[in-house]
Amino acid sequence: MSKILIIDDEEDIVELLKDSLESKGHIVLTARDGIKGVEMAKKQPELIILDIMMPGIDGYEVCRKIRDIVLCPIIFLSAKQSETDRIKGLALGGDDYVVKPFSLKELLARVEAHLRREKRAVFLNETGKRVFLNFGKLTIDLRSRQVRINDILVALTKREFDIIELLLLHPGQVFSKEQIYEKVWGYDAEGDSFTVTEHIKNIRAKFSEIDPDTQYISTVWGIGYRFEKLK
Known part of the structure; x- marks a missing residue:
């Protein structure tokens, strides 16, 4: 069981991901905008799913603001498909980049893979x-x-x-x-x-x-x- 934060302004996507992750036993936190997302990140989730295109501050800025306070994997979600956007997301501290519309099964598989990798890498x-x-x-x-x-x-x-x-x-x-x-x-x-x-x-x-x-x-x-x- 892991604590996962979803930061996305699209209600349908948030609910879909929340239901799917909770059905696997995870604790899911949600934020509908970047400002709230920065605040929720202080709860130290074990993985963050972060949309790029949001009102207020976008996902890139959220990542920039939280990368020094969270060590967990960050998976970007975005409708932007260019190589430049992918490189920018990864350079800012993202660990993965998934393009919308996405396969739910693939995204969930990536989430589990990142969580497994983190547990192998860290001793407390x-x-x-x-x-x-x-x-x-x-x-x-x-x-x-x-x-x-x-x-x-x-x-x-x-x-x-x-x-x-x-x-x-x-x-x-x-x-x-x-x-x-x-x-x-x-x-x-x-x-x-x-x-x-x-x-x-x-x-x-x-x-x-x-x-x-x-x-x-x-x-x-x-x-x-x-x-x-x-x-």
Whole structure:
């Protein structure tokens, strides 16, 4: 049983999805506009289904506002079918993109697949807070601030770990060099985004020494970097 948030202004779609998900035992929260959706996201759902074209603030803006407070998968729903729209949604932190009109069976299957992947990747401590994240051969221990690949400890500096932690907590989301610098070094730090490039280069080299066959951090040209979702 998982808590799922649906943010969509189309009543018929909301009711259809709500009934279908509840019949599978999930707890379903709903919001009919973007502003309410941002508020409901604070309830920390385990998955969000987010429409793009809504009155007020659209789904892109909702995603931008909530991505720093929620770690769960976000599935975009949209009548927009262009590659540009898909890339924009995924770059903002979306995990999937489903075009309207959609197959209900396919959407439900995608929901379950994302939920399964999240449960495989996350280990919680007794207070319900994230402690371990697993991505393929890589494991990060947020409590001890250690990263291992094939159970081999990767020797990371504090800043390198901070970058990895940021990317791994938002797998698949693209961060610009400027965003990474601000989040890791702080808004008032003296320096520039070139520092991020050098740190990413060092992280990749350390990862490659242990696992040369896997690309963990991808460069999204013209935008920034993202951690690849690994099974």
